[in-house]
Amino acid sequence: MIVAGCDVGSLSAEAVIMENGTIIGSEIIRVRPKAEQSAKDVMDKLLTRLNFSYNDIRFTVATGYGRENISFADDNVSEISCHGKGAHFLVPSIKTVVDVGGQDCKAIRVSSNGALEDFVMNDKCAAGTGRSLELNAESLGVDVSELGPLSLEATDTITITNQCSIFTEMEIMHLLMEDKSVVNIAAGINEAMARRVKMLVGKVGVKKDIGITGGVSKNIGVVKYLENMLETDFVEFPEDPQIIGALGAALFAEEKTKQAT
Amino acid sequence: MKAFKELTEISGSRQNSYVSAWKDQGKKVVGYVCSYMPEEILHAADILPYRINGKGVSDMSQADAYLSRVNCSFSRCCLELGFRGEYDFLDGAVWINGCDHIRRCYDNWKAKRPFPFMHMLPVPHKIFPEGRQWYKEEVISFKEAVEAYFGVKITDDKIAEACSVYNETRKLLRKLYDKRTEDEPGFTGPEINTILSASVSMPKPEFNHLLEQVLQETQTVKEGSKKSIRLLVAGSIMDDQGFIENIEEMGAVVVADAFCLGAKNFWDLMDENGNVFENLIDRYYTHSPCPRMAGEYPTRLNFIKEQIERANVEGVILEHIKFCDLHGTDNALLKKDLEKAGIATLELERQYGPLADSGRIRTRVQAFLERIKA
Secondary structure: OEEEEEEEOOOEEEEEEEEOOEEEEEEEEEOOOOHHHHHHHHHHHHHHHHOOOHHHOOEEEEEOOOHHHOOOOOEEOOHHHHHHHHHHHHOOOOOEEEEEOOOOEEEEEEOOOOOEEEEEEOOOOOOOOHHHHHHHHHHHOOOHHHHHHHHHOOOOOOOOOOOOHHHHHHHHHHHHHOOOOHHHHHHHHHHHHHHHHHHHHHHHOOOOOEEEEOHHHHOHHHHHHHHHHHOOOOOOOOOOHHHHHHHHHHHHHHHHHHHHO | OHHHHHHHHHHHOOOOHHHHHHHHOOOOEEEEOOOOOOHHHHHHOOOEEEEOOOOOOOOOHHHHOOOOOOOOHHHHHHHHHHHHOOOOOOOEEEEEOOOHHHHHHHHHHHHHOOOOEEEEEOOOOEOOHHHHHHHHHHHHHHHHHHHHHHOOOOOHHHHHHHHHHHHHHHHHHHHHHHHHOOOOOOOOHHHHHHHHHHHOOOOHHHHHHHHHHHHHOOOOOOOOOOOOEEEEEEEOOOOOHHHHHHHHHOOEEEEEEEOOOOHHHHOOOOOOOOOHHHHHHHHHHOOOOOOOOEOOHHHHHHHHHHHHHHHOOOEEEEEEEOOOHHHHHHHHHHHHHHHHOOOEEEEEEEOOOOOOOHHHHHHHHHHHHHHHHO
């Protein structure tokens, strides 16, 4: 039985295809302006690679910001449940999932069977999201993918005090004018991000094992600062953490097919 | 459904047909902003009390020039409408020192576009004997100000009459809320919002009459409401049908609330025996408390718990308008205590006004309902 999960976020879209409980392929693309197009593009790409067609897919669950607008999906589940589900599938001992995506940031508590127990999500503000990291990297004149490695070289982390993404940009510009080192500012950006995330995790409580997912989990700087602050290491996922939302959706697709039969 | 349709029309327009008809008779209309305002005083003076709202505002540029971005959007929306002249049909307004946001709304309104009659009725922030005396004195000076400005005499008999009309409204609204507790709730959340909005913007005797009819009309039970998850919603001022509709669309039905425009506004009846003025003071001073009342947190928690039990609630959504520090901090405590009592609870931050960020709300509500179903 082949099922699919499709996660359309604000910055990237992911698809995962599973066959009898095993991942057989995944794909990540940058989003298009419309959710439906992003979903179609990422699915097409994956289906072509696997030599499948839409007809081969028994059930598709959509998730993420654009989940309600995807015509080929059979159902939709919130990204919060999907991240919990996907992370629990890969690491069954997981209790807390920290997901830092493009425009939101969430801390998710899952039960021992992967069900959603509680969650907290950032409020109406871009601070503490992938988008704000992108903006900050831009102000610094580096690519967002360089922020993590750069911050590992820092000798003296500069504390970024502003929380607002726009004010942070101005603070960075000011630091650059003062001729402060790019490396130390990069570390400051990552540390500020980690502080924001730590606050959210604190709200659901730090319960081990903890895993980090979403695009920002690829920033080694944020991850290291957060591990220090939470006084624990994040679990290693055997898959790219960015696909965990789509994986969770595929797992829900599998459940829903079983329920239907 | 004729009576309900009429209530819908009333709640959807600021100067509704009842307000216009009232004014055509040469009678006065006075606005107010808070559930601590004893409306019976105005009713007894044959003045129509009208609860000021900020509905339908998507551009707050005039208000924002006077208030700051850290004032809550409710006070900004109200002030915006005031500046635009949309409340010019009011002959006066009474403010309560409910919170600092709404006080600044009053200051700016008064400075820039004052009504002929404007009164601030301060309410102590704590319930204690001297506070009650203070509140009583303030209500007396409010009553005297109304008498002096409008040239009327507010007698105890008139107040007693008003109290019995208002108690009737409260009893009818409780009957309405009884229908929400049924397995298949007789009314949806947005329908309740509509009725409540109408209740504070038209004469009470006519409202009572319409509500009686609504209660007798056959209700079309919302399809699938039996399968929906039953929620209680509480928090900052709520007159936004769209917000509640958004929640229900995700597979829920709102069957109870703890809003100052909802259950908290009418739950407590007034004692009609004995000294009517003293009873009026007691009723308003100690009615189901707003988080502005220090030391009353246990009462608020218990009120929510009672409503949960009554309506067989499966989950609670606690919303607060951004920068509403009173409800924001109360909600954090409530979330902790309700979860401790085994009740799934979600905190939501929102902006007052046309729902600009419905997607954000929908994601959280959907996940919350998935949590309850899991």
